[in-house]
Amino acid sequence: MKVNGQQVALKQGQTLLVFLTAAQYDCRTIAVERNGVIVPKAEYESICLEDQDTIEIVRFVGGG
Amino acid sequence: MQVEINGNKREVAGRTAFEVRDWLGAASDIVILNGFQIDKDYPLTAEDTLTIIRKGVMPEREELASMMAARHTPAVHKKLQQGRVAIAGLGGLGSNIAVMLARIGVGHLLLVDFDIVEPSNLNRQSYYIRHLGMPKTQALQEQLTEINPFIQIETRTVRVTADNVVELFSDYPILCEAFDKPDAKAMLVNTALQKLPGVTIVASSGMAGYASSNLVKTTHPLKRLYMCGDLETGAGIGTGLMAPRVQICAGHQANMILRLLVGREEI
Numbered sequence: 047m048k049v050n051g052q053q054v055a056l057k058q059g060q061t062l063l064v065f066l067t068a069a070q071y072d073c074r075t076i077a078v079e080r081n082g083v084i085v086p087k088a089e090y091e092s093i094c095l096e097d098q099d100t101i102e103i104v105r106f107v108g109g110g
Numbered sequence: 111m112q113v114e115i116n117g118n119k120r121e122v123a124g125r126t127a128f129e130v131r132d133w134l135g136a137a138s139d140i141v142i143l144n145g146f147q148i149d150k151d152y153p154l155t156a157e158d159t160l161t162i163i164r165k166g167v168m169p170e171r172e173e174l175a176s177m178m179a180a181r182h183t184p185a186v187h188k189k190l191q192q193g194r195v196a197i198a199g200l201g202g203l204g205s206n207i208a209v210m211l212a213r214i215g216v217g218h219l220l221l222v223d224f225d226i227v228e229p230s231n232l233n234r235q236s237y238y239i240r241h242l243g244m245p246k247t248q249a250l251q252e253q254l255t256e257i258n259p260f261i262q263i264e265t266r267t268v269r270v271t272a273d274n275v276v277e278l279f280s281d282y283p284i285l286c287e288a289f290d291k292p293d294a295k296a297m298l299v300n301t302a303l304q305k306l307p308g309v310t311i312v313a314s315s316g317m318a319g320y321a322s323s324n325l326v327k328t329t330h331p332l333k334r335l336y337m338c339g340d341l342e343t344g345a346g347i348g349t350g351l352m353a354p355r356v357q358i359c360a361g362h363q364a365n366m367i368l369r370l371l372v373g374r375e376e377i
């Protein structure tokens with residue numbers, strides 16, 4: 047699948063939450079778009095990623 | 111032939127820009143032709159907007175409006191006057207963005223913040239000693255009214271939560287995320303993108319410290335989300351927030367908002 051413009055090898059049957067945790071994202075400070083649609087946080091756990099998915103992950107750091 | 115002069119259509123009878131200045135004012139007056147201050151004479155055509163400003167003289171209210179608008183290209187100014195922008199968070203980013211949007215004449219601003227002005231805000235936020243202890247909404251509204259009395263400003267002194275995002279922002283097609291805490295930024299962006307189908311968000315991430323100015327940029331990572339900042343440098347112990355970089359980021363956000371208001375969606 048494609049993550050932030052890069053091709054990434056997908057492990058079989060991985061949920062979005064498992065992928066994000068393995069990639070060390072803090073789910074409280076990100077927004078995720080899957081195939082052009084924003085993913086509600088409550089669905090991170092139930093979404094099974096697929097090879098043809100395009101994922102964009104935005105991470106916020108503090109300051110303003 | 112009629113030309114718009116200081117907000118009113120007037121017959122110029124073949125006069126050039128400087129001939130009109132000498133006719134209505136004095137040779138030392140500032141002359142602005144279609145948004146540009148001129149120092150050599152030009153002929154006038156019917157589409158022209160001419161502004162003649164006497165230095166050091168307080169104009170009447172209506173004349174002031176056209177003088178203030180003189181630096182904007184007329185077609186741009188009309189689009190900005192119709193613009194509606196909500197700013198969530200009135201700290202180093204939000205207060206400076208609001209000042210810029212007021213200066214360029216964005217017609218409708220919503221200012222949202224729950225907090226009051228503290229001494230530690232003054233290193234980067236658009237507030238003064240006299241504002242200490244005041245709600246930021248009120249302190250900022252006061253300044254904006256002094257900068258541009260011709261725009262409408264709405265304020266809400268509340269904390270933004272997932273439960274009030276729709277109620278607060280549904281009337282504003284452009285939402286500026288200007289919070290400080292990363293979880294609050296993410297909450298606003300996630301909630302607004304899910305619940306406000308028409309909204310475009312201009313958000314920020316990474317502007318602490320004094321690393322190169324040139325690392326701060328505007329990006330367009332999600333369909334209805336623009337992000338400004340270096341995307342890396344969070345505020346932390348030993349990496350404080352300082353006026354220059356925070357204002358560079360605020361400038362990126364304000365310029366992206368301006369671009370969206372005139373119909374430019376590319377970064």
